[in-house]
Amino acid sequence: MATERSGIRERRRHRGDDRVTIEDVARRAGVAPITVSRALNTPDKVSDKLRERIERAVTALGYVPNLIAGGLASAGTRMVPVVVPSLSILTFIEVIHGIQQTLEAAGYQVLLGSTDFDLGREAALIDSVLGYSPSGVIMTGLRHHDRTVERLKAWQRPVVEIMELGDACIDMNVGVENAEAGACMARHLLARGYRRIAFLGTGMTHDYRARQRYEGHRRVLAAAGLESDLLFHREEPSSYEAGRRVFLEALEARPDLEALHFANDNLAAGGILEANRRGIRVPEEVAIGGYLGLSLGEHMTPRLTTVAVPRFQMGVEAARLLLARLEGRSLPSTRIDIGFELTVREST
Template identity: 40%
Template structure:
């Protein structure tokens, strides 16, 4: 799929700050000194006043500036980067693209890991923004409302990376996960497959995988196929998940023709199980997935999959931040596209 870009349109405010101490004080009906006492955890403030101040802080998306004072005039050379997991091997490639780009401009990435927890992501955003980074990159497109409030109020440029969203907080660089899964399902239906199964991690935690599953299963049903077995597991996505749980998936139905895995790591584990159990792939059972990981293409049978341009998305997201910092007007939405890979597992 070719890259497409949507030119900048009015989004979040760029020049204004994330609230001020004075604005918080006015909203709470107290003095700036009282607000400062509350934020510093001083005990000589009534609970009623604390509650009013905290409510104003939350409503305004105010984050205390830890670089005030001696560092007030310093230019930040750090970018905050928040990813869902370090256990999922797709994210190090995104980080590589980000850091390679930042290195050329003298910036550095400060990394936080949310573990697919939107509440934790919001806490990380608040903590990182308190140090006033030059920009922030988040490998996610769905956020807790507290995170959205802080991000929209921040003067720092924000890029949501990995998932394509038509209403980004500021800018986004990603791909359409549903469209990628639809393409995969259409290719497999064209090959004659009709009885499908799904194996992957918890779809409530991994929202992108959930979008792919929905697009895939809807297309299968529309094309005359059927999802005869499904298994999602609440544990980190990886090769081990695929190998450990493949037997349980296959036990659900004797009619499975092909397994669609949430990503290449899971599919690689599933393929290892098949090879160990003497299941002929793709003659007895076919496999397809998403990611285009090196491990998937290095298996005895390279996987049929979708390649997502992870390094490129990381690099582009950092470029968008740097462009904004340099006074340019980068595209608000960048579709990085994807590529279908015909492997040997179908």
């Protein structure tokens, strides 16, 4: 009977009716609460086998360490962590602005965190911020460590995943079909009459959303019966300099290329600047297309053709979903396709 009552308590807590405590974790793992505390705070002081047993109990119960006192912890703070892969890439700046403006107008504060495209770092960051009992979480992408997904589902507060669209989200989702965005640019280049087309990117080992765009690009070229696997990339952060370098590498390896499809506008701008410096005419000698719709594309010579994504609006919609859930309002949909638009200019 005692075991049954214990199981009922655990299930209630797991559903969010009560907060899971360190004592619950200790009971589940069959150790003392002090051992759980030691495993979480100074893991090098417990054996690997014991630490793994405690981590399994933590994950099973959805335990989050309480880093703030009493009533605040149970009620939640008016703070929302926003977790992105990088704070140095322009991709995320307007998204963050949309989130911040919308949440602050409703009386919430934003806490920014950067993962450097590292899912392990993301998991540790989520573990840390949940301890401060935030109102909800906004995070990037749909791929996370299993532990992160389980922890957030058990947490039972609003979670919005952004930048990528998919069915398998933790809670709510606002994003874009990356493969379709890549396919859109590839179809445009084909319609312009280009046949030898390469995809250029950076950091694609970790940036799987860029890889999704490449797969959409590749699929369109393969369907047209053309060489579809021309990929040039560098394992470094996106920048104008990286765009310049990968532009040169592509043309040195394949001087016959007619068009270059860059993974984002930063890289494409670097390519255009280097082409101008070397007297390579764009698009007469090589066409250049990008992705994002950054305002800098309008000021390049020639102006950059790009697939534009409404990033500010993406942030606004993500914040609105989170606020609706916090306020108990019904949602017509928990999944929003923010869309994209092909912006054709002189570079293609």
